[in-house]
Amino acid sequence: MKKDAFGELYCLYFKQVYLYAYSLCRNHHMAEDLTNDTFYKAMLALDKEVPSTKYWLLRVCRNLFFDFCRKNRDKILPLEDALLSRDEDPLEKLLQDEKHRRLYRAMQALSQWDRELLTMFYYGECSIHWISDFTGHSPGAVKTALSRARSRLKNLMQEE
Known part of the structure:
Protein backbone atom coordinates (compact mmCIF):
# COMPACT_ATOMS: atom_id res chain seq x y z
CA MET A 1 0.00 0.00 0.00
CA LYS A 2 1.32 3.43 -0.85
CA LYS A 3 2.13 5.78 1.98
CA ASP A 4 -0.35 8.43 0.81
CA ALA A 5 -3.20 5.93 0.46
CA PHE A 6 -2.57 4.52 3.92
CA GLY A 7 -2.45 8.00 5.46
CA GLU A 8 -5.75 8.84 3.80
CA LEU A 9 -7.29 5.59 5.03
CA TYR A 10 -6.06 6.29 8.56
CA CYS A 11 -7.49 9.82 8.57
CA LEU A 12 -10.84 8.65 7.21
CA TYR A 13 -11.46 5.76 9.57
CA PHE A 14 -9.38 6.24 12.72
CA LYS A 15 -12.17 7.77 14.80
CA GLN A 16 -14.75 5.16 13.81
CA VAL A 17 -12.39 2.24 14.45
CA TYR A 18 -11.29 3.71 17.80
CA LEU A 19 -14.88 4.30 18.97
CA TYR A 20 -15.84 0.80 17.91
CA ALA A 21 -12.85 -0.69 19.73
CA TYR A 22 -13.71 1.36 22.82
CA SER A 23 -17.31 0.15 22.70
CA LEU A 24 -16.01 -3.44 22.76
CA CYS A 25 -13.46 -3.21 25.56
CA ARG A 26 -14.37 0.04 27.40
CA ASN A 27 -10.71 0.69 28.08
CA HIS A 28 -8.87 3.62 26.50
CA HIS A 29 -5.46 1.96 26.34
CA MET A 30 -6.75 -1.32 24.98
CA ALA A 31 -8.87 0.54 22.41
CA GLU A 32 -5.77 2.39 21.24
CA ASP A 33 -3.86 -0.90 20.95
CA LEU A 34 -6.71 -2.53 19.02
CA THR A 35 -6.93 0.47 16.70
CA ASN A 36 -3.18 0.45 16.07
CA ASP A 37 -3.16 -3.30 15.43
CA THR A 38 -6.11 -2.92 13.06
CA PHE A 39 -4.34 -0.31 10.97
CA TYR A 40 -1.12 -2.34 11.06
CA LYS A 41 -3.02 -5.28 9.57
CA ALA A 42 -4.54 -2.89 7.03
CA MET A 43 -1.09 -1.69 6.04
CA LEU A 44 -0.02 -5.29 5.46
CA ALA A 45 -3.15 -6.55 3.74
CA LEU A 46 -4.85 -3.76 1.85
CA ASP A 47 -2.78 -4.12 -1.29
CA LYS A 48 -5.45 -6.65 -2.11
CA GLU A 49 -8.82 -5.44 -3.32
CA VAL A 50 -11.25 -5.15 -0.40
CA PRO A 51 -14.90 -4.40 -1.30
CA SER A 52 -15.66 -2.18 1.68
CA THR A 53 -12.68 -0.88 3.61
CA LYS A 54 -14.54 0.56 6.60
CA TYR A 55 -16.42 -2.65 7.28
CA TRP A 56 -13.28 -4.70 6.76
CA LEU A 57 -11.46 -2.56 9.35
CA LEU A 58 -14.29 -2.99 11.86
CA ARG A 59 -14.29 -6.74 11.36
CA VAL A 60 -10.50 -6.91 11.84
CA CYS A 61 -10.83 -4.84 15.02
CA ARG A 62 -13.56 -7.12 16.36
CA ASN A 63 -11.56 -10.25 15.57
CA LEU A 64 -8.48 -8.81 17.27
CA PHE A 65 -10.55 -8.08 20.38
CA PHE A 66 -11.98 -11.60 20.50
CA ASP A 67 -8.53 -13.10 19.89
CA PHE A 68 -7.17 -11.07 22.80
CA CYS A 69 -10.02 -12.23 25.04
CA ARG A 70 -9.49 -15.88 24.12
CA LYS A 71 -5.73 -15.73 24.70
CA ASN A 72 -5.94 -13.81 27.98
CA ARG A 73 -8.97 -15.21 29.77
CA ASP A 74 -7.05 -15.67 33.00
CA LYS A 75 -5.30 -12.28 32.80
CA ILE A 76 -8.27 -10.02 32.04
CA LEU A 77 -9.15 -7.73 34.91
CA PRO A 78 -12.75 -7.31 36.03
CA LEU A 79 -14.38 -4.56 34.02
CA GLU A 80 -14.63 -2.17 36.95
CA ASP A 81 -10.86 -2.39 37.55
CA ALA A 82 -10.02 -1.93 33.88
CA LEU A 83 -12.03 1.24 33.37
CA LEU A 84 -10.31 4.57 33.68
CA SER A 85 -11.56 7.13 36.16
CA ARG A 86 -14.00 9.69 34.81
CA ASP A 87 -11.27 12.35 34.80
CA GLU A 88 -9.09 10.26 32.50
CA ASP A 89 -11.83 8.94 30.21
CA PRO A 90 -11.21 10.42 26.73
CA LEU A 91 -14.80 10.02 25.59
CA GLU A 92 -16.11 11.73 28.73
CA LYS A 93 -13.89 14.72 27.94
CA LEU A 94 -15.37 14.91 24.45
Whole structure:
Protein backbone atom coordinates (compact mmCIF):
# COMPACT_ATOMS: atom_id res chain seq x y z
CA MET A 1 0.00 0.00 0.00
CA LYS A 2 1.32 3.43 -0.85
CA LYS A 3 2.13 5.78 1.98
CA ASP A 4 -0.35 8.43 0.81
CA ALA A 5 -3.20 5.93 0.46
CA PHE A 6 -2.57 4.52 3.92
CA GLY A 7 -2.45 8.00 5.46
CA GLU A 8 -5.75 8.84 3.80
CA LEU A 9 -7.29 5.59 5.03
CA TYR A 10 -6.06 6.29 8.56
CA CYS A 11 -7.49 9.82 8.57
CA LEU A 12 -10.84 8.65 7.21
CA TYR A 13 -11.46 5.76 9.57
CA PHE A 14 -9.38 6.24 12.72
CA LYS A 15 -12.17 7.77 14.80
CA GLN A 16 -14.75 5.16 13.81
CA VAL A 17 -12.39 2.24 14.45
CA TYR A 18 -11.29 3.71 17.80
CA LEU A 19 -14.88 4.30 18.97
CA TYR A 20 -15.84 0.80 17.91
CA ALA A 21 -12.85 -0.69 19.73
CA TYR A 22 -13.71 1.36 22.82
CA SER A 23 -17.31 0.15 22.70
CA LEU A 24 -16.01 -3.44 22.76
CA CYS A 25 -13.46 -3.21 25.56
CA ARG A 26 -14.37 0.04 27.40
CA ASN A 27 -10.71 0.69 28.08
CA HIS A 28 -8.87 3.62 26.50
CA HIS A 29 -5.46 1.96 26.34
CA MET A 30 -6.75 -1.32 24.98
CA ALA A 31 -8.87 0.54 22.41
CA GLU A 32 -5.77 2.39 21.24
CA ASP A 33 -3.86 -0.90 20.95
CA LEU A 34 -6.71 -2.53 19.02
CA THR A 35 -6.93 0.47 16.70
CA ASN A 36 -3.18 0.45 16.07
CA ASP A 37 -3.16 -3.30 15.43
CA THR A 38 -6.11 -2.92 13.06
CA PHE A 39 -4.34 -0.31 10.97
CA TYR A 40 -1.12 -2.34 11.06
CA LYS A 41 -3.02 -5.28 9.57
CA ALA A 42 -4.54 -2.89 7.03
CA MET A 43 -1.09 -1.69 6.04
CA LEU A 44 -0.02 -5.29 5.46
CA ALA A 45 -3.15 -6.55 3.74
CA LEU A 46 -4.85 -3.76 1.85
CA ASP A 47 -2.78 -4.12 -1.29
CA LYS A 48 -5.45 -6.65 -2.11
CA GLU A 49 -8.82 -5.44 -3.32
CA VAL A 50 -11.25 -5.15 -0.40
CA PRO A 51 -14.90 -4.40 -1.30
CA SER A 52 -15.66 -2.18 1.68
CA THR A 53 -12.68 -0.88 3.61
CA LYS A 54 -14.54 0.56 6.60
CA TYR A 55 -16.42 -2.65 7.28
CA TRP A 56 -13.28 -4.70 6.76
CA LEU A 57 -11.46 -2.56 9.35
CA LEU A 58 -14.29 -2.99 11.86
CA ARG A 59 -14.29 -6.74 11.36
CA VAL A 60 -10.50 -6.91 11.84
CA CYS A 61 -10.83 -4.84 15.02
CA ARG A 62 -13.56 -7.12 16.36
CA ASN A 63 -11.56 -10.25 15.57
CA LEU A 64 -8.48 -8.81 17.27
CA PHE A 65 -10.55 -8.08 20.38
CA PHE A 66 -11.98 -11.60 20.50
CA ASP A 67 -8.53 -13.10 19.89
CA PHE A 68 -7.17 -11.07 22.80
CA CYS A 69 -10.02 -12.23 25.04
CA ARG A 70 -9.49 -15.88 24.12
CA LYS A 71 -5.73 -15.73 24.70
CA ASN A 72 -5.94 -13.81 27.98
CA ARG A 73 -8.97 -15.21 29.77
CA ASP A 74 -7.05 -15.67 33.00
CA LYS A 75 -5.30 -12.28 32.80
CA ILE A 76 -8.27 -10.02 32.04
CA LEU A 77 -9.15 -7.73 34.91
CA PRO A 78 -12.75 -7.31 36.03
CA LEU A 79 -14.38 -4.56 34.02
CA GLU A 80 -14.63 -2.17 36.95
CA ASP A 81 -10.86 -2.39 37.55
CA ALA A 82 -10.02 -1.93 33.88
CA LEU A 83 -12.03 1.24 33.37
CA LEU A 84 -10.31 4.57 33.68
CA SER A 85 -11.56 7.13 36.16
CA ARG A 86 -14.00 9.69 34.81
CA ASP A 87 -11.27 12.35 34.80
CA GLU A 88 -9.09 10.26 32.50
CA ASP A 89 -11.83 8.94 30.21
CA PRO A 90 -11.21 10.42 26.73
CA LEU A 91 -14.80 10.02 25.59
CA GLU A 92 -16.11 11.73 28.73
CA LYS A 93 -13.89 14.72 27.94
CA LEU A 94 -15.37 14.91 24.45
CA LEU A 95 -18.90 14.93 25.75
CA GLN A 96 -19.45 18.45 27.01
CA ASP A 97 -23.12 18.90 27.68
CA GLU A 98 -25.27 16.94 30.11
CA LYS A 99 -27.50 15.36 27.48
CA HIS A 100 -24.57 13.63 25.84
CA ARG A 101 -23.18 12.52 29.19
CA ARG A 102 -26.50 10.92 30.07
CA LEU A 103 -26.58 9.11 26.72
CA TYR A 104 -22.99 7.94 27.19
CA ARG A 105 -23.70 6.59 30.69
CA ALA A 106 -26.86 4.86 29.50
CA MET A 107 -24.94 3.25 26.61
CA GLN A 108 -22.34 1.93 29.07
CA ALA A 109 -25.10 0.34 31.16
CA LEU A 110 -26.31 -1.72 28.19
CA SER A 111 -25.07 -5.21 27.40
CA GLN A 112 -22.10 -5.56 25.07
CA TRP A 113 -24.37 -6.86 22.28
CA ASP A 114 -26.72 -3.85 22.56
CA ARG A 115 -23.78 -1.41 22.67
CA GLU A 116 -22.16 -3.07 19.69
CA LEU A 117 -25.36 -2.95 17.62
CA LEU A 118 -26.10 0.69 18.45
CA THR A 119 -22.49 1.71 17.87
CA MET A 120 -22.31 -0.01 14.49
CA PHE A 121 -25.67 1.34 13.35
CA TYR A 122 -25.50 4.94 14.58
CA TYR A 123 -21.82 5.80 14.99
CA GLY A 124 -20.36 3.46 12.41
CA GLU A 125 -23.20 4.17 9.96
CA CYS A 126 -23.43 0.48 9.05
CA SER A 127 -26.51 -0.81 7.26
CA ILE A 128 -28.81 -3.49 8.66
CA HIS A 129 -27.70 -5.87 5.93
CA TRP A 130 -24.02 -5.31 6.63
CA ILE A 131 -24.56 -5.83 10.39
CA SER A 132 -26.47 -8.97 9.49
CA ASP A 133 -23.54 -10.31 7.46
CA PHE A 134 -21.05 -9.18 10.10
CA THR A 135 -22.81 -10.87 13.03
CA GLY A 136 -24.20 -13.90 11.20
CA HIS A 137 -27.81 -13.09 12.14
CA SER A 138 -30.66 -12.56 9.71
CA PRO A 139 -31.64 -8.96 8.82
CA GLY A 140 -34.94 -9.47 10.67
CA ALA A 141 -33.13 -10.61 13.81
CA VAL A 142 -30.81 -7.59 13.60
CA LYS A 143 -33.77 -5.23 13.21
CA THR A 144 -35.49 -6.81 16.19
CA ALA A 145 -32.34 -6.71 18.33
CA LEU A 146 -31.70 -3.10 17.32
CA SER A 147 -35.26 -2.14 18.20
CA ARG A 148 -34.98 -3.82 21.59
CA ALA A 149 -31.61 -2.16 22.23
CA ARG A 150 -33.14 1.23 21.42
CA SER A 151 -36.00 0.47 23.77
CA ARG A 152 -33.64 -0.52 26.60
CA LEU A 153 -31.60 2.63 25.99
CA LYS A 154 -34.73 4.75 26.09
CA ASN A 155 -35.80 3.15 29.38
CA LEU A 156 -32.36 3.76 30.88
CA MET A 157 -32.47 7.40 29.75
CA GLN A 158 -35.91 7.88 31.32
CA GLU A 159 -34.81 6.29 34.60
CA GLU A 160 -31.87 8.65 34.97
